[in-house]
Amino acid sequence: MTVAAVAGMVATVAIPAFAAADRGDVAEAQTLQQASADDAQSLVVASEGSPATLERGGYSATTPEEIKAAKAKEAAEKAAKAALAARLASASSSSSSSSSSSARSSSSFSNSVPLVSPGSGTVRRPLAHFNNFGTPYAGHKGTDYMVGRGEPIYAVADGTVVASSESGPGWGVYVKIAHNIGGVRVTSLYAHMDWGTRRVQVGDTVSVGQLIGQVGDTGRAFGTHLHLEIRINNGYTNAESWLQANAG
Ligand SMILES: [Zn+2]
CATH class of the missing domain: 2.70.70.10 (Glucose Permease (Domain IIA))
Structure with a gap:
């Protein structure tokens, strides 16, 4: 196969593959969202009372694979908790797009965002910085x-x-x-x-x-x-x- 043929194949395959992956991400996010919604209640209860389980020492796992799996589980629980909080925050809204919105929110609603701005004064800027x-x-x-x-x-x-x-x-x-x-x-x-x-x-x-x-x-x-x-x-x-x- 010539270099040109390979390049052509990459070009014709890569673009639709990228587009498909893009849609796949959304579909996957919604699937995860629905799965986490089903388990949200128990996951929140499980993760809320014991932040110490996030520590390495809190795992009963011993092998790298088990630790990796435990970390993935923690991440899923955190995402489910955040998604639940997002749903609760919009629960009184009459929006009809709540299912799609909550699915899309899972990547952006983060508990790591500071709750208070770094500013001071009676009036403060709404953003810490902007471009x-x-x-x-x-x-x-x-x-x-x-x-x-x-x-x-x-x-x-x-x-x-x-x-x-x-x-x-x-x-x-x-x-x-x-x-x-x-x-x-x-x-x-x-x-x-x-x-x-x-x-x-x-x-x-x-x-x-x-x-x-x-x-x-x-x-x-x-x-x-x-x-x-x-x-x-x-x-x-x-x-x-x-x-x-x-x-x-
Ligand atoms: Zn504007």
């Missing part, structure tokens, strides 16, 4: 912060959650919080969160810097980013300018 701003366009009422999937999003101030949904109009998964900042009525809206990552429900009281969700690309979004809207006394303001003027 750059999205390109502004006519009719756009928010500021886009380009950042990778799963980045934690924090409340910009103390407040009360007034919207928390997986089916916002263009916003996808989003949260809206009402604040009273020095007597001024401010609302903050965080859009395009990843499926299943909302940590708050309508009516929840949140503190400044509290984790409320994670970055995704749900709704009308091209690429993962946070779309942040700030309204003062019901009028839109430039979110980034407001942060620069107020965030500590």
